[in-house]
Every structure is written in structure tokens, then in C-alpha cells.
Amino acid sequence: MRDFGVNDILYLLTATQWTIYLTILSFVAGGLLGLVLAIARTSRSPLASGAALVWIRAFQNTPLLIQLFLIYYGLGLLGYRLPPFVAAVVGLTFYTSAFLGEIWRGCILSVPRQQWEAGDALALTPWQLRRHVVLPQAIRIAIPPTVGFLVKLIKNSSLASIVGMTELMRAATAINNATFQPFKVFAVAALIYFTLCFPLTLLSRHFERKLDVSARG
């Protein structure tokens, strides 16, 4: 048994990199997929909208932990022994796509009806209408909740430790097993997470206020 020291903190910080990579990768990939879902959900095709709804509900109504287990072990069954990192990225990507898809659907629908009609009246194609009229307006509304979701994603990336990926949380668990000083170890881990999340929370709130002001003014 040894004491929790500077080296351990450095190790935690190194592992934090992987938390960040994991978050960024799944945020970008999940965001792209989420955009497709949001557009499908707001399209006039019942098939596209229905399929997107099923996807979204499947991930929103079940625990992320079970989703990670299923992807990790499920892909294993198909004969691919994936490294935990890949399984975690895939799992968090699907999870992100469902949440962002739903958030962005709300933002798209909050663009006033008249804007859609004005675009229609100008004979824009459905794609042009979305690309040039609706999405630019929806993006402004979407920024605060999207940044808010990013915070949720960073926090939930800690579950990747349970399927064996070495990121911040798993590193902390490993150090705890060596030092038996759980309070110090996990408090430092919490502090690192807080340092990542809190500025984003403030940023999200800042955007929200700006939006409120411009909506009133």
C-alpha cells in the first residue's frame, strides 16, 4: 500500500485526456447522426419520422449502462473483439444522437410556422427551406441546450470505465485499489470533472441569457 501522491494526480490528468477524446468523438459523431434524426423527425415522411422516433426512444428510455453492455458484448458476439474504447465511442455516439436529435427537433419546431410558410411561398425546395431558412434560426436556440448536453456527456462518459475503458474514472478506481485512500482519490477525480463541466455549464447559461435578452429586445 502506498500513499496517494503527485504521480497519481499526473496519472489522473493523463487519463483525463481519454475522457476528453471519448467525449469529443462521440459528440461529433453523435451530433451528425442527431442532425439526421432531427431532420427526419421534422420531415413530412411518416416512415422517416417514425424510424427516428423509435431510435430516439430506444436510447432515451433505457439506461446508458445497459446500452454500453449491449454494444460491448453484442459486437463481441459478431466476432469482433473490439477494444473498450471503440465500444464506448459507439455507445456514447448512439446515446448522444438520440438526445441531440430530440433537443434539436424541439429547436427546429420552435421556428415560427410563418417562417416555414414564407419559405414555401418562395418556392424553396424542402431541403433549401431547411438549409437556408429554418436551420440558421434553429441553431441560435439550440446552442444553450446543446452545450448543456455536452456537460451531461462528459459526466456519463465515466460509465465507459465499467466496460473497461481506461479514462479518468477507471484510472481513479485503479489508484484507489493501490492506495486505499478513496476519499482523496475520488475527490480529485470529482474536482477534475468539475473543472471540465462547470465552465461549460456557465457558458450554456450565458448563451441562454443572451437568447432571452434578444428575444425580449
Next chain:
Amino acid sequence: MSVLEVRGVSKSFGTVEVLRDISLELEQGQMLALIGRSGSGKSTLLRCLNGLERIDAGSIAIAGHHMGRDPAALRRLRQDVGIVFQAYNLFPHLSVGRNIMLAPRLVLRRSDAEAEAKAREVLAAVGLSEKFDAYPDQLSGGQQQRVAIARSLAMTPKVMLFDEVTSALDPELTKEVLRTMETLAETGMTMVLVTHEMNFARRVADRVAFMHAGRIHEIAPPDDLFAAPRTPELQQFLSSML
């Protein structure tokens, strides 16, 4: 006997002096109408009379209470001084009957049966007996305002304050609320009201105070004040009201 005695009251919001050295008295059973331009301090004065705003200087005695800062004393004062607002401010989650019964039950510790009997009595007084179980959003503006009056009356106040209670209503509904207030005045209620209804003030009020820039610029019985305004400010104000 004075029910209301205001002495040298001043009040500022930040650096803006909204009330300057206000003094006035009102006898039991009288009606005082406050008139004046927007921003002249009418609402602020009225809100000071039941402690919704704190005064910076001077003293207020109303319905046998001295205005102070002690919260318990303030609650006792408020039991005797009702106020009705322009925006009705009924509680949306409670039925009309429950709106009226709330304060008698919680503040006066009346039983449900007593509170209900009182509620039915005051509702009848404002001509809305059949609305006991309705919810505020099912009523017209005029009806909501009469319920708000009834809600205050259920506390059997000694003085009633009204802040532009008809300003949000169209003429037809205004008439029914003014009629309710006139009936109330006839029962001997002491009333202070802020109003833009000059005809009503002239006909029903015992005294009218014209406020200008935070002061009581002129105060007199309505016939004198309306017929012979002494200051150019009041003359100008009255001609703008025609």
C-alpha cells in the same frame, strides 16, 4: 375620528424621489380618490398604506395600526386594510370560493364552514353567488375583479384600497365593477382609490387628491376640485382627461 393619518411621508426608489412629504387624513366611512398623471406616485402611495412598500420618512396610522417593520404587526395591519389591484391577482389554482376562503382560514383561523359561509356572503354582496365553484380563468375580467373585491371583503377590513381596478376593463365591465364599489361605499366602508374614472370620483368620492411629481398638489371635495382647479397643473390634467 380619523381612520387614516399620513404625516410627512417620503419615499425614494434609488435616487428617484417618488413621494415627497405627503400628509393627509381620512374620516371613517369616507372615500378618497387619488388622481394624477402616470408616474406621479399614486400607486406607490397606495401601496405604502398597507406596507407593500416601505416608507423612508414620516408616519402612517391606518385602521388603528401604526405602520412599522415588525412582520407580525404588519400582518395584523393587513387584516384590517384590504387592497385590490388592477390585474385582479386571483390565485389561478384555486376556485373562486377557495380564493376567498384562503385568508380567513389561514390568517383568521376560521373553520371551513365559517369561511365558506363568509365567502358566500361576500360573493352575494358583489353579485356573483353562482360563481362559487368556478375558476378564475372561467370568469370575465369584471367578474374576476369583483371576486378580488370579495376576497378582500372576506377579511372584514376597516379600510379598502383600490389601484385602478377598472383600467383593464372595457366600459361595460367597468360599469359593473364601479357599481360594486359604489354599493360598498354606501355600506360605510372607508375607501382610498386610485382612478382615471373622473365622473365616478366626482359623483361618489368625498374628497379628491390630485398628485403631481410625488406631492399632493391639491386636495378638496370633488365639486370644488373639479369645478375650480386652482393650479395650472390640475387645470391641464383635467383638460387632458376630457
Next chain:
Amino acid sequence: MTYQFQFGAVFARVDLLIDGFLLTLQLTAITSCLGFLIGLACAITRTYGPAPARLAVAAYVEVFRNTPFLVQLFLIFFGIPEVGKLLGVKWLPTPYWAAIIALSINIAAYMTEVIRAGLESIHRSQVEAAESLGLSKLQVILHVVLPPALRNVYPALSSEFILLMLGTSVVSVISVEELTGAGNLIQSETYRTFETYALIWVIYFALAVALKLLLDLLAGWIIGRRVSRIGASAGHA
């Protein structure tokens, strides 16, 4: 190689599944009540309390909303004994109690923010109207502000309850044998990992849908008493 799905072995341990399912329900019920009450107290303090208390609540909310639940759970489960040792207190929380404490405190932080938004949605004039009828501050909050405030944020509250239910799966890592924990046991016994978690996934999904329906029904029952009255009086109007 093609994989043969075999659910038989998994279904053979339906006893474990039922126990796990009931424990998930129990954890959800207990911690949503505790979390709601703590959140309610914190939201009222945060909105109407004295400045130091407001600050303390704000700090609590920010800390718990900006760190992962997993870290909070470990801090409580592993950390409490360590801190206790330093203070000379010997208390080892069982996994069950650590889970209850961690879940309640965590969800309460989210509830605080939701309820606070509700309190702030009530216009000051409602408070003034109640105060000028002589109601005390506490009476105003309980009888005038809170009922419509909670009604306004009911949808947000109910989605927090569902997130809480799904979040209980994480306490399986400190070997609480709720639904996910039961799944861990079953798969280690049967080696039918995928089938086990697929089944668990379906159960959670059904539970989430059922909980949503229940909360909607409850909303209809609490809020809808009004609606039905409006309907009734519209009938003879």
C-alpha cells in the same frame, strides 16, 4: 460462425430478475420521494432564504450537477468510511444505503433547479396579493406560490423521475442487486451475456414507458381535477 441466441438459460433465473426488478422499483420510489423533498426545501431556500443559505444551496447544486454520479457514489460508498475513520466514527454504509444516499442527494440537486424555475415562474403580484391578505411568508409559499409553480414544471419534474429510474442502474457497480445487478449475476452464471442484457434492456424500456404513463395519469389526477370542472361547468353554461 453464426451465433445461436438462447434465452432459455436466462429465463431460468427469472427469480433473480424479479428480485432485481422489485429492488429497482423500491430504489426509485424511495429516492424520488427523498430527492423531491430535499429538492423542494433547497429550492425554497435558494429562492427565499437568507443570502448565506442561498449561496450554500447554489454551491451544492453546482457541485452535484457538474460531476458524474459514479464519482459521487464512490465518494459516498468508499469515502464515508475513510472520513469516518479520521473523525473516529465507525460507520460502513451498506451498498444499499450508499445507493439510497447518493441517488437522493444527486437527484435532489436536479430537482432543486427544476422547482426553482417553477417558483420563479410565479409573478410577484401573486405574492403581493397574498401578503396583503395578511398571509405569513411561509403560508404564501405553501398555499399560493407552490401549487401553480409545481404545476408549471410538472413535465420537467416527471422526466427527472424517469432519468432517476434509469440512473439507478449505475448502483449495480457497488453490487446492489437491482435489475442491472441481477443481470450481472445472471450473465456470469449462464454466460448468456448478450441475451441477458437484451432482456434487461427491454424491461427497462417497458418500465420507463409505464412510469411515464403513470406520471401522466397522476398529472391528470392532480392538475386535471380542474380540467374536469371546467368541462362540467362548460356543459351547463
